[in-house]
Amino acid sequence: MDHTRWLDDHEQETWRAFLTANRLLFERVERQLQNEARMPHAYYEILVRLSEAPDRTLRMSRLADTSLSSRSRLSHAVARLEKAGWVERTACETDRRGAWARLTDAGLAALEAAAPGHVETVRSVLFDALTPAQVTALNEISAALVDHLVDAPVWPAENDRDCPEAG
Numbered sequence: 001m002d003h004t005r006w007l008d009d010h011e012q013e014t015w016r017a018f019l020t021a022n023r024l025l026f027e028r029v030e031r032q033l034q035n036e037a038r039m040p041h042a043y044y045e046i047l048v049r050l051s052e053a054p055d056r057t058l059r060m061s062r063l064a065d066t067s068l069s070s071r072s073r074l075s076h077a078v079a080r081l082e083k084a085g086w087v088e089r090t091a092c093e094t095d096r097r098g099a100w101a102r103l104t105d106a107g108l109a110a111l112e113a114a115a116p117g118h119v120e121t122v123r124s125v126l127f128d129a130l131t132p133a134q135v136t137a138l139n140e141i142s143a144a145l146v147d148h149l150v151d152a153p154v155w156p157a158e159n160d161r162d163c164p165e166a167g
Contacts, residue, residue, distance in 0.1 A: 025125055032121040037114035042069070042077055044118060047086065047111040050103035057102040059092065066154045086110050 007015060030041050037044070049063060050056050058066075064074040078101050081087035086107030092098030103111075127135060146154070 028125045029118070029121055032117055033114065036117045037110070039110070039114065042067075043081060044111070044114060046074075046077060046081060046101075047103060047107055047114075050087065050101060051108060051111055053103075055102070056108065057100050060089070060099045060101050063101055065152070068150075068154060081107065084110070 026041070033039055033041050033044055045067060046063065049066060050058060060074065060078065061071065063078075064071045067074060069077075078087055078089060082089060084107075086104055088102050088104055090100045090102065092100060130138065
């Protein structure tokens with residue numbers, strides 16, 4: 001017996017429009033950040049998450065979880081950001097397996113330099129194309145999808161409580 005819940009024509013059209021819009025939006029955002037700030041969007045997101053964290057510091061495991069990234073992929077990205085002088089890693093005093101990532105002053109400066117172009121790109125490729133009602137609908141739809149797909153909030157990235165002394 002066939003249990004596949006095939007998409008109807010409207011669902012198929014919606015899925016393809018969603019997929020195409022996502023790819024086009026993220027390609028434009030990625031290109032702008034690479035061309036103007038010389039960083040991939042994944043690195044920009046790490047810098048943003050750290051900039052919004054208390055003391056600009058997050059546990060590496062929390063940063064990976066909220067970035068929806070594997071720990072190994074995040075570790076590689078943070079190593080590149082360390083090499084650039086934008087992030088520094090320190091050991092967790094109470095958990096030898098844990099480590100902290102902290103946004104440096106140079107990293108904050110790089111983020112502040114990249115942010116205006118990034119925000120303008122996001123505004124021009126996404127928000128300028130939508131009415132206020134569509135922005136509200138997009139927010140509601142996106143929140144519903146996130147709630148459906150993840151167990152814990154990804155914004156903001158709060159620090160773990162089991163290793164409280166960042167530093």
